[in-house]
Amino acid sequence: MTHLYELTAHELQDMIKNGEISVAELVQSIFQRIEAVEDKIHGYSSLHKKEALASAKEIDKKIKNKKKFGGLAGIPIAIKDNMNVLNTQTSCGSHILESYISVYDATVVARLKQADSIIIGKTRMDEFAMGSSTESCYYGPTYNPWDINRVPGGSSGGSGSAVAANETILALGSDTGGSIRCPASFTSTVGIKTTYGMISRYGLVSYACSLEQIGPITKDVKDCALLLNYLVGYDPYDNTTINRPKVNYLDSIINDVNKLKIAVPKEFLGEGINEDVKKAVWDAISKLEGLGASYEEVSLPHINYALPCYYIIAMSEASSNLARFDGMRYGFRVNEDFNEWNKVYAENRRIGFGAEVRRRIILGTYALSSGYYDAYYLKALKVRTLIKRDFEEIFKKFDVLLTPTMPFPAFKIGEKIRDPLSMYLADICTVPINIAGVPAISIPCGFTKKDSLPIGLQIVGNFFAEPIILKVAYTFEQNTEFHKRKPNL
Numbered sequence: 001m002t003h004l005y006e007l008t009a010h011e012l013q014d015m016i017k018n019g020e021i022s023v024a025e026l027v028q029s030i031f032q033r034i035e036a037v038e039d040k041i042h043g044y045s046s047l048h049k050k051e052a053l054a055s056a057k058e059i060d061k062k063i064k065n066k067k068k069f070g071g072l073a074g075i076p077i078a079i080k081d082n083m084n085v086l087n088t089q090t091s092c093g094s095h096i097l098e099s100y101i102s103v104y105d106a107t108v109v110a111r112l113k114q115a116d117s118i119i120i121g122k123t124r125m126d127e128f129a130m131g132s133s134t135e136s137c138y139y140g141p142t143y144n145p146w147d148i149n150r151v152p153g154g155s156s157g158g159s160g161s162a163v164a165a166n167e168t169i170l171a172l173g174s175d176t177g178g179s180i181r182c183p184a185s186f187t188s189t190v191g192i193k194t195t196y197g198m199i200s201r202y203g204l205v206s207y208a209c210s211l212e213q214i215g216p217i218t219k220d221v222k223d224c225a226l227l228l229n230y231l232v233g234y235d236p237y238d239n240t241t242i243n244r245p246k247v248n249y250l251d252s253i254i255n256d257v258n259k260l261k262i263a264v265p266k267e268f269l270g271e272g273i274n275e276d277v278k279k280a281v282w283d284a285i286s287k288l289e290g291l292g293a294s295y296e297e298v299s300l301p302h303i304n305y306a307l308p309c310y311y312i313i314a315m316s317e318a319s320s321n322l323a324r325f326d327g328m329r330y331g332f333r334v335n336e337d338f339n340e341w342n343k344v345y346a347e348n349r350r351i352g353f354g355a356e357v358r359r360r361i362i363l364g365t366y367a368l369s370s371g372y373y374d375a376y377y378l379k380a381l382k383v384r385t386l387i388k389r390d391f392e393e394i395f396k397k398f399d400v401l402l403t404p405t406m407p408f409p410a411f412k413i414g415e416k417i418r419d420p421l422s423m424y425l426a427d428i429c430t431v432p433i434n435i436a437g438v439p440a441i442s443i444p445c446g447f448t449k450k451d452s453l454p455i456g457l458q459i460v461g462n463f464f465a466e467p468i469i470l471k472v473a474y475t476f477e478q479n480t481e482f483h484k485r486k487p488n489l
């Protein structure tokens with residue numbers, strides 16, 4: 001018997017509209033599943049069960065009485081814990097925001113509510129989205145449903161695991177340097193980071209504003225396109241959003257890559273990339289070739305500078321963005337009277353932030369300080385332009401660029417957390433995309449031989465080429481079986 005929690009949003013949509021199932025039934029099914037597996041997964045930092053069941057009833061009423069209802073009516077969604085949902089906790093996986101209750105809805109959340117989607121809860125994440133494993137979450141790590149001794153990736157690991165373990169139908173993540181695509185790759189789900197400026201960041205707690213985008217993590221490509229329809233769009237509250245004509249992303253759900261021109265950058269398939277990952281990506285390229293696409297190997301000459309460039313920019317922006325958390329305005333405050341404001345701030349921040357967040361604030365502050373600004377931050381901005389140009393050159397000739405999403409499959413819990421540099425190296429294939437601002441999707445493309453761990457394929461497109469990358473992703477998915485394999489829980 002297929003359970004409701006196993007289905008996709010596009011399958012459930014019709015069943016709900018036709019009255020085949022009630023929304024209450026679906027939401028119950030999700031919470032039953034959560035009760036059964038959450039002990040092993042730890043995907044959520046908070047659950048909104050009462051509110052979810054209440055909205056389910058309301059939507060059921062609307063449907064029954066033939067009242068107007070939204071396009072995602074009754075579809076459960078999990079929200080990464082760095083997006084504000086009115087009157088609920090937004091912790092960012094941090095001690096410092098443990099007691100913080102949102103006073104407004106993020107724009108994406110308001111849009112989902114308007115579409116009658118049902119918020120199931122908030123998902124765990126690396127503290128302030130800084131990490132690639134979800135191990136730095138103050139509430140404890142999330143586990144990978146494919147092997148609970150391994151990380152789900154990060155920083156949106158809670159969202160990735162919750163989708164893979166069928167603890168929700170849809171999820172939102174945020175991606176500053178790979179945080180949607182990394183968990184998608186490690187949990188065999190689909191995740192997209194859109195062109196910078198496509199989705200409002202209003203109500204997303206900022207980590208590095210010039211790099212990040214909110215986006216979907218879903219069970220398949222069609223759900224990803226469906227959810228994008230409700231997220232993308234200009235927002236007067238976020239002046240980095242772009243005002244463009246509306247696109248229906250479901251129109252890209254077409255099985256066709258005929259004459260598609262693929263670029264394969266050799267830097268992404270060389271040294272340091274796991275052999276099984278390399279093979280899966282080359283197999284994917286052959287598959288697409290067999291379906292009518294052609295490929296050529298290319299080079300991105302400045303790609304070696306992407307990682308240092310990213311970490312200087314991200315840490316600099318973080319040091320400025322996180323200055324607001326001083327224990328005076330939000331969340332945690334030490335219970336001691338120091339009689340000296342500097343000491344109060346310092347203690348609040350020393351105790352409230354975890355080790356990685358403190359490290360990045362210190363390094364970011366250093367990179368921005370006078371005397372070092374030109375040598376680090378300004379230089380990183382210049383390198384950013386060079387990297388962006390590398391991508392622009394490629395897209396003059398090619399439709400998409402294919403790379404592994406992650407250089408290796410999910411690693412063991414505890415393996416990298418004490419060695420920050422090795423953790424940063426995990427982002428080698430994803431951060432250049434954020435630096436350039438172009439869109440990229442990660443889809444399942446295989447499993448490792450020995451441990452059967454998921455492998456993700458990254459499909460990168462030119463600015464605003466989301467329709468193209470969705471089409472390629474959908475075509476690959478329709479002609480392979482990887483997305484059908486589910487973890488055994």
Ligand code: GLN
Pocket residue numbers: 129130131132154155174175176177178179180207314427
């Ligand atoms: N792992 C990267 C970092 O730590 C990316 C995180 C993200 O995309 N939020 O910065």
